[in-house]
Amino acid sequence: MPPRVVVLAGINGAGKTTASRELLADTLRIPTFVNADVIARGLNGLNPEGQAVRAGRIMLAQLHDLAARREDFAFETTLAARTYAGWLASLRAAGYEVYLYYYWLWAPELAIARVAERVQSGGHFVPDDTIRQRYSRSVQNFFDLYRPLADLWEVYDNTHGSRRLIAFGSIDEELIVDETVWHAFQRSCRRD
Known part of the structure:
Protein backbone atom coordinates (compact mmCIF):
# COMPACT_ATOMS: atom_id res chain seq x y z
CA MET A 1 0.00 0.00 0.00
CA PRO A 2 1.44 3.41 -0.92
CA PRO A 3 2.06 5.96 1.84
CA ARG A 4 -0.70 8.49 2.43
CA VAL A 5 -0.75 12.19 3.23
CA VAL A 6 -4.06 13.53 4.53
CA VAL A 7 -4.78 17.25 4.22
CA LEU A 8 -7.49 18.61 6.52
CA ALA A 9 -8.49 21.94 5.04
CA GLY A 10 -10.86 24.80 5.66
CA ILE A 11 -11.03 28.27 7.09
CA ASN A 12 -10.13 28.96 10.72
CA GLY A 13 -12.97 27.77 12.93
CA ALA A 14 -14.35 25.31 10.37
CA GLY A 15 -13.78 22.31 12.64
CA LYS A 16 -10.66 20.73 11.13
CA THR A 17 -9.03 19.79 14.43
CA THR A 18 -12.28 18.46 15.87
CA ALA A 19 -12.93 16.35 12.75
CA SER A 20 -9.37 15.03 12.80
CA ARG A 21 -9.91 13.06 15.99
CA GLU A 22 -12.44 10.67 14.48
CA LEU A 23 -11.30 10.71 10.87
CA LEU A 24 -7.59 10.10 11.42
CA ALA A 25 -7.67 7.59 14.26
CA ASP A 26 -10.82 5.62 13.56
CA THR A 27 -11.51 5.87 9.84
CA LEU A 28 -8.14 6.27 8.14
CA ARG A 29 -5.84 4.98 10.88
CA ILE A 30 -3.29 7.73 10.28
CA PRO A 31 -0.83 7.65 13.19
CA THR A 32 0.65 11.15 12.95
CA PHE A 33 -1.17 14.49 12.86
CA VAL A 34 1.01 17.61 12.56
CA ASN A 35 -0.73 20.78 13.69
CA ALA A 36 1.00 24.18 13.81
CA ASP A 37 -1.46 25.44 16.45
CA VAL A 38 -0.51 22.61 18.81
CA ILE A 39 3.17 23.26 18.16
CA ALA A 40 2.71 26.98 18.90
CA ARG A 41 0.96 26.21 22.20
CA GLY A 42 3.84 23.91 23.11
CA LEU A 43 6.33 26.70 22.43
CA ASN A 44 4.44 29.28 24.49
CA GLY A 45 1.12 28.36 26.04
CA LEU A 46 0.55 31.95 27.18
CA ASN A 47 1.12 33.50 23.76
CA PRO A 48 0.80 30.91 20.99
CA GLU A 49 0.00 33.63 18.41
CA GLY A 50 3.49 35.04 18.97
CA GLN A 51 4.95 31.67 18.00
CA ALA A 52 3.06 31.23 14.72
CA VAL A 53 6.03 31.72 12.39
CA ARG A 54 8.34 29.52 14.43
CA ALA A 55 5.63 26.86 14.77
CA GLY A 56 5.07 26.94 11.01
CA ARG A 57 8.76 26.30 10.38
CA ILE A 58 8.79 23.41 12.84
CA MET A 59 5.67 21.99 11.23
CA LEU A 60 7.22 22.12 7.75
CA ALA A 61 10.36 20.40 9.02
CA GLN A 62 8.25 17.65 10.62
CA LEU A 63 6.21 17.18 7.44
CA HIS A 64 9.33 16.89 5.29
CA ASP A 65 10.88 14.43 7.76
CA LEU A 66 7.77 12.23 7.73
CA ALA A 67 7.69 12.29 3.93
CA ALA A 68 11.40 11.41 3.72
CA ARG A 69 10.65 8.35 5.88
CA ARG A 70 7.62 7.58 3.66
CA GLU A 71 5.26 7.47 6.63
CA ASP A 72 1.52 8.04 6.62
CA PHE A 73 0.70 11.43 8.14
CA ALA A 74 -1.83 14.24 8.22
CA PHE A 75 -1.76 17.99 8.66
CA GLU A 76 -4.22 20.85 8.62
CA THR A 77 -4.22 24.07 6.66
CA THR A 78 -6.60 26.82 5.61
CA LEU A 79 -5.48 26.40 1.96
CA ALA A 80 -5.43 30.20 1.81
CA ALA A 81 -1.90 30.08 0.39
CA ARG A 82 -0.16 28.09 -2.31
CA THR A 83 2.38 26.82 0.22
CA TYR A 84 1.72 23.10 -0.09
CA ALA A 85 0.70 22.69 -3.75
CA GLY A 86 4.14 22.06 -5.24
CA TRP A 87 5.18 19.86 -2.35
CA LEU A 88 2.03 17.72 -2.59
CA ALA A 89 2.61 17.35 -6.34
CA SER A 90 6.14 16.10 -5.64
CA LEU A 91 4.82 13.67 -3.02
CA ARG A 92 2.33 12.28 -5.55
CA ALA A 93 5.15 11.91 -8.08
CA ALA A 94 7.11 9.99 -5.43
CA GLY A 95 4.23 7.54 -4.90
CA TYR A 96 2.23 9.12 -2.10
CA GLU A 97 -1.56 9.10 -2.20
CA VAL A 98 -3.03 12.51 -1.36
CA TYR A 99 -6.35 12.65 0.52
CA LEU A 100 -8.01 16.06 0.86
CA TYR A 101 -10.86 16.73 3.30
CA TYR A 102 -12.32 20.23 3.15
CA TYR A 103 -14.56 21.61 5.92
CA TRP A 104 -16.67 24.54 4.77
CA LEU A 105 -18.83 27.11 6.53
CA TRP A 106 -21.56 29.14 4.82
CA ALA A 107 -20.08 32.51 5.81
CA PRO A 108 -16.87 34.02 7.17
CA GLU A 109 -18.88 35.57 10.01
CA LEU A 110 -19.59 32.08 11.35
CA ALA A 111 -15.87 31.32 11.29
CA ILE A 112 -15.19 34.57 13.15
CA ALA A 113 -17.77 33.66 15.80
CA ARG A 114 -16.31 30.17 16.23
CA VAL A 115 -12.79 31.52 16.60
CA ALA A 116 -14.07 33.97 19.25
CA GLU A 117 -15.62 31.03 21.14
CA ARG A 118 -12.37 29.12 20.86
CA VAL A 119 -10.43 32.06 22.30
CA GLN A 120 -12.83 32.18 25.28
CA SER A 121 -11.94 28.52 25.90
CA GLY A 122 -8.20 29.20 25.77
CA GLY A 123 -7.69 28.62 22.04
CA HIS A 124 -5.67 30.80 19.71
CA PHE A 125 -6.87 34.05 18.18
CA VAL A 126 -7.06 34.86 14.47
CA PRO A 127 -7.93 38.45 13.47
CA ASP A 128 -11.36 38.93 11.88
CA ASP A 129 -9.87 40.57 8.77
CA THR A 130 -7.52 37.62 8.29
CA ILE A 131 -10.43 35.20 8.41
CA ARG A 132 -12.40 37.27 5.90
CA GLN A 133 -9.41 37.43 3.53
CA GLU A 174 -16.77 14.29 -9.12
CA LEU A 175 -19.90 13.12 -7.32
CA ILE A 176 -22.25 15.73 -5.90
CA VAL A 177 -24.33 14.69 -2.88
CA ASP A 178 -26.10 18.02 -2.31
CA GLU A 179 -26.34 20.23 -5.41
CA THR A 180 -27.64 23.30 -3.57
CA VAL A 181 -24.87 23.37 -0.98
CA TRP A 182 -22.22 22.44 -3.57
CA HIS A 183 -23.20 25.45 -5.69
CA ALA A 184 -23.09 27.69 -2.62
CA PHE A 185 -19.60 26.33 -1.89
CA GLN A 186 -18.53 27.11 -5.45
CA ARG A 187 -19.96 30.64 -5.25
CA SER A 188 -18.05 31.34 -2.04
CA CYS A 189 -14.88 31.28 -4.09
CA ARG A 190 -13.48 34.59 -5.25
CA ARG A 191 -12.04 34.45 -8.77
CA ASP A 192 -9.33 37.13 -9.00
Whole structure:
Protein backbone atom coordinates (compact mmCIF):
# COMPACT_ATOMS: atom_id res chain seq x y z
CA MET A 1 0.00 0.00 0.00
CA PRO A 2 1.44 3.41 -0.92
CA PRO A 3 2.06 5.96 1.84
CA ARG A 4 -0.70 8.49 2.43
CA VAL A 5 -0.75 12.19 3.23
CA VAL A 6 -4.06 13.53 4.53
CA VAL A 7 -4.78 17.25 4.22
CA LEU A 8 -7.49 18.61 6.52
CA ALA A 9 -8.49 21.94 5.04
CA GLY A 10 -10.86 24.80 5.66
CA ILE A 11 -11.03 28.27 7.09
CA ASN A 12 -10.13 28.96 10.72
CA GLY A 13 -12.97 27.77 12.93
CA ALA A 14 -14.35 25.31 10.37
CA GLY A 15 -13.78 22.31 12.64
CA LYS A 16 -10.66 20.73 11.13
CA THR A 17 -9.03 19.79 14.43
CA THR A 18 -12.28 18.46 15.87
CA ALA A 19 -12.93 16.35 12.75
CA SER A 20 -9.37 15.03 12.80
CA ARG A 21 -9.91 13.06 15.99
CA GLU A 22 -12.44 10.67 14.48
CA LEU A 23 -11.30 10.71 10.87
CA LEU A 24 -7.59 10.10 11.42
CA ALA A 25 -7.67 7.59 14.26
CA ASP A 26 -10.82 5.62 13.56
CA THR A 27 -11.51 5.87 9.84
CA LEU A 28 -8.14 6.27 8.14
CA ARG A 29 -5.84 4.98 10.88
CA ILE A 30 -3.29 7.73 10.28
CA PRO A 31 -0.83 7.65 13.19
CA THR A 32 0.65 11.15 12.95
CA PHE A 33 -1.17 14.49 12.86
CA VAL A 34 1.01 17.61 12.56
CA ASN A 35 -0.73 20.78 13.69
CA ALA A 36 1.00 24.18 13.81
CA ASP A 37 -1.46 25.44 16.45
CA VAL A 38 -0.51 22.61 18.81
CA ILE A 39 3.17 23.26 18.16
CA ALA A 40 2.71 26.98 18.90
CA ARG A 41 0.96 26.21 22.20
CA GLY A 42 3.84 23.91 23.11
CA LEU A 43 6.33 26.70 22.43
CA ASN A 44 4.44 29.28 24.49
CA GLY A 45 1.12 28.36 26.04
CA LEU A 46 0.55 31.95 27.18
CA ASN A 47 1.12 33.50 23.76
CA PRO A 48 0.80 30.91 20.99
CA GLU A 49 0.00 33.63 18.41
CA GLY A 50 3.49 35.04 18.97
CA GLN A 51 4.95 31.67 18.00
CA ALA A 52 3.06 31.23 14.72
CA VAL A 53 6.03 31.72 12.39
CA ARG A 54 8.34 29.52 14.43
CA ALA A 55 5.63 26.86 14.77
CA GLY A 56 5.07 26.94 11.01
CA ARG A 57 8.76 26.30 10.38
CA ILE A 58 8.79 23.41 12.84
CA MET A 59 5.67 21.99 11.23
CA LEU A 60 7.22 22.12 7.75
CA ALA A 61 10.36 20.40 9.02
CA GLN A 62 8.25 17.65 10.62
CA LEU A 63 6.21 17.18 7.44
CA HIS A 64 9.33 16.89 5.29
CA ASP A 65 10.88 14.43 7.76
CA LEU A 66 7.77 12.23 7.73
CA ALA A 67 7.69 12.29 3.93
CA ALA A 68 11.40 11.41 3.72
CA ARG A 69 10.65 8.35 5.88
CA ARG A 70 7.62 7.58 3.66
CA GLU A 71 5.26 7.47 6.63
CA ASP A 72 1.52 8.04 6.62
CA PHE A 73 0.70 11.43 8.14
CA ALA A 74 -1.83 14.24 8.22
CA PHE A 75 -1.76 17.99 8.66
CA GLU A 76 -4.22 20.85 8.62
CA THR A 77 -4.22 24.07 6.66
CA THR A 78 -6.60 26.82 5.61
CA LEU A 79 -5.48 26.40 1.96
CA ALA A 80 -5.43 30.20 1.81
CA ALA A 81 -1.90 30.08 0.39
CA ARG A 82 -0.16 28.09 -2.31
CA THR A 83 2.38 26.82 0.22
CA TYR A 84 1.72 23.10 -0.09
CA ALA A 85 0.70 22.69 -3.75
CA GLY A 86 4.14 22.06 -5.24
CA TRP A 87 5.18 19.86 -2.35
CA LEU A 88 2.03 17.72 -2.59
CA ALA A 89 2.61 17.35 -6.34
CA SER A 90 6.14 16.10 -5.64
CA LEU A 91 4.82 13.67 -3.02
CA ARG A 92 2.33 12.28 -5.55
CA ALA A 93 5.15 11.91 -8.08
CA ALA A 94 7.11 9.99 -5.43
CA GLY A 95 4.23 7.54 -4.90
CA TYR A 96 2.23 9.12 -2.10
CA GLU A 97 -1.56 9.10 -2.20
CA VAL A 98 -3.03 12.51 -1.36
CA TYR A 99 -6.35 12.65 0.52
CA LEU A 100 -8.01 16.06 0.86
CA TYR A 101 -10.86 16.73 3.30
CA TYR A 102 -12.32 20.23 3.15
CA TYR A 103 -14.56 21.61 5.92
CA TRP A 104 -16.67 24.54 4.77
CA LEU A 105 -18.83 27.11 6.53
CA TRP A 106 -21.56 29.14 4.82
CA ALA A 107 -20.08 32.51 5.81
CA PRO A 108 -16.87 34.02 7.17
CA GLU A 109 -18.88 35.57 10.01
CA LEU A 110 -19.59 32.08 11.35
CA ALA A 111 -15.87 31.32 11.29
CA ILE A 112 -15.19 34.57 13.15
CA ALA A 113 -17.77 33.66 15.80
CA ARG A 114 -16.31 30.17 16.23
CA VAL A 115 -12.79 31.52 16.60
CA ALA A 116 -14.07 33.97 19.25
CA GLU A 117 -15.62 31.03 21.14
CA ARG A 118 -12.37 29.12 20.86
CA VAL A 119 -10.43 32.06 22.30
CA GLN A 120 -12.83 32.18 25.28
CA SER A 121 -11.94 28.52 25.90
CA GLY A 122 -8.20 29.20 25.77
CA GLY A 123 -7.69 28.62 22.04
CA HIS A 124 -5.67 30.80 19.71
CA PHE A 125 -6.87 34.05 18.18
CA VAL A 126 -7.06 34.86 14.47
CA PRO A 127 -7.93 38.45 13.47
CA ASP A 128 -11.36 38.93 11.88
CA ASP A 129 -9.87 40.57 8.77
CA THR A 130 -7.52 37.62 8.29
CA ILE A 131 -10.43 35.20 8.41
CA ARG A 132 -12.40 37.27 5.90
CA GLN A 133 -9.41 37.43 3.53
CA ARG A 134 -8.77 33.71 3.79
CA TYR A 135 -12.38 32.62 3.36
CA SER A 136 -12.87 32.85 -0.41
CA ARG A 137 -9.17 32.44 -1.20
CA SER A 138 -9.25 29.08 0.56
CA VAL A 139 -12.13 27.84 -1.59
CA GLN A 140 -10.52 29.21 -4.74
CA ASN A 141 -7.27 27.39 -3.94
CA PHE A 142 -9.22 24.20 -3.26
CA PHE A 143 -10.52 24.27 -6.83
CA ASP A 144 -7.51 25.74 -8.62
CA LEU A 145 -4.56 24.13 -6.82
CA TYR A 146 -5.35 21.38 -4.39
CA ARG A 147 -8.30 19.34 -5.67
CA PRO A 148 -6.41 18.52 -8.90
CA LEU A 149 -3.65 16.97 -6.74
CA ALA A 150 -5.93 14.78 -4.63
CA ASP A 151 -6.32 11.07 -5.27
CA LEU A 152 -9.39 11.33 -3.06
CA TRP A 153 -11.22 14.48 -1.95
CA GLU A 154 -14.32 15.17 0.11
CA VAL A 155 -16.07 18.44 0.95
CA TYR A 156 -18.21 18.79 4.06
CA ASP A 157 -20.61 21.49 5.14
CA ASN A 158 -19.72 21.95 8.81
CA THR A 159 -21.93 25.00 9.35
CA HIS A 160 -24.17 23.36 11.93
CA GLY A 161 -21.43 21.53 13.80
CA SER A 162 -22.11 18.10 12.35
CA ARG A 163 -20.27 17.34 9.16
CA ARG A 164 -22.48 16.83 6.14
CA LEU A 165 -20.88 15.44 3.00
CA ILE A 166 -21.73 17.62 -0.01
CA ALA A 167 -19.36 16.25 -2.67
CA PHE A 168 -16.48 13.85 -3.16
CA GLY A 169 -14.31 12.52 -5.91
CA SER A 170 -10.90 11.78 -7.28
CA ILE A 171 -8.62 13.38 -9.82
CA ASP A 172 -10.94 12.57 -12.71
CA GLU A 173 -14.30 12.09 -11.00
CA GLU A 174 -16.77 14.29 -9.12
CA LEU A 175 -19.90 13.12 -7.32
CA ILE A 176 -22.25 15.73 -5.90
CA VAL A 177 -24.33 14.69 -2.88
CA ASP A 178 -26.10 18.02 -2.31
CA GLU A 179 -26.34 20.23 -5.41
CA THR A 180 -27.64 23.30 -3.57
CA VAL A 181 -24.87 23.37 -0.98
CA TRP A 182 -22.22 22.44 -3.57
CA HIS A 183 -23.20 25.45 -5.69
CA ALA A 184 -23.09 27.69 -2.62
CA PHE A 185 -19.60 26.33 -1.89
CA GLN A 186 -18.53 27.11 -5.45
CA ARG A 187 -19.96 30.64 -5.25
CA SER A 188 -18.05 31.34 -2.04
CA CYS A 189 -14.88 31.28 -4.09
CA ARG A 190 -13.48 34.59 -5.25
CA ARG A 191 -12.04 34.45 -8.77
CA ASP A 192 -9.33 37.13 -9.00
